Amino acid sequence: MGDLATADWVPTLREALEEQIGASVAIDGIRPLAGGACQENFRVDLTVDGEPRAMALRSDAVVSLPGSLDRAHEFSVIRAAVSAGVPTPAVHWLFADLLRPGASAYLMDWADGVAIGRRVLRDPALSDARKLLVDQLAAGLAAVHRITPKTHPELSIGTPQSAGERSPVEAAMHFCREMLGELPEPHPAMELTLRWLADHAPADDEVTLVHGDYRTGNFMVVPEGLAAVLDWEFAHWCVPACDLAWISVRDWRFGRLKKPIGGFADRSDFYRAYSEHSGRTVDAVEVHWWEIMGNLRWGAGAVYQAERVLSGGEFDLELLAIGRRAAEMEHEMLRLIAAGPQEID
């Protein structure tokens, strides 16, 4: 069962589960998984009323990233996504104050498969899967975008950084401006990009739910194709082009630069499939704007992650190293501005 069997929250979890389910629960095993930046993840093996169940426990971590949801809000977003038909593991029980006071946690169904970006793009066992992903991911994204503030008024999530009455375009620019303002060093390439974005802002589009981190590395893939869409902590109300562009951000191609959709597909195939599933047309100029915005968001985020360590956070070599990667995103923003929008067949 591992060292965690003695963690003081394990009996609390068992009691809370029995209370919520109304049946006997045994916890057969708990082991920590590689976490994200703002949550702690565990594999949890349960026996519920005599039936074994493999699950994942996601808890709020001590720190969070700007613009990210806590687990309680993430729980409500995933519920909506499951009912809209997005292939994502169902979530079951939400607990307050489980690992520590103020930290929400929930259990979700376990999903097997490969998520690591480089493996998804290179594993020979997934070569058929990569062909199927285009249509499956387009269908999944169309399902996400069927959730709107009108269909789901109960979802209390914000535009980035709870930007009030701002439009998604204004909110995204506001979010980046605030983040740049907090960084200790000036970043003229990011400022110039923000200037360009402000001067070329697209017209308002229909506001929908966006996943916010829909990209290679956050999809669980099996030989049959897409097994699960993961990592909903950046979900927010925005416009569909925000998600359509993020999957093409250069860093999420994991070296397969000539395949602009996540390192595995061409734009025209993905956009065509998305249009078929969603009934929306894809605007190349709007996607280009959001791809530049995506690079800005990730570039500023990279600096921010290193600053967390430098300003006295927990030592983490990987986060420090990420700070020096901001120049890659900065170069890509300026390259995209010079290249202009891609034509879509």
Added chain:
Amino acid sequence: MQDRPDKTALLAAIAQFLLMEVRPAIDDKALGFRVLIAAHLAAGIAREVATEDDLDTAQLAGLQALLGDSPEIPGRSDSRREAITAANRRLTERIRAGDVDFDEVNAHLREVLAGKLAVSNPNFDLKPTIE
């Protein structure tokens, strides 16, 4: 000045040691990945030490030309870096105020970034033919 081996050779040696001797001996994949990161960082600092005088001088000269400052390059490397940060801050303020020639600043920044990337990630393709 220290005797040989100099700092560039030592940093390159640390990178090679981590990559060729430490990493293959580690079974824990997550730890192996962090050793790889450490090796890349050490190799990057070796490149930085070897090129920063020239790159920082070029960056500051470019900023002074953009901002209309008199061309003065401090002799000490830490003074040069302070001058670069101060000039970048003024450039940033001008960009926010809309008081710059976009193409001119863009050209300057891409040159600076090319220098940074040659240090931090020499494999980064600066002129990719991509969509």
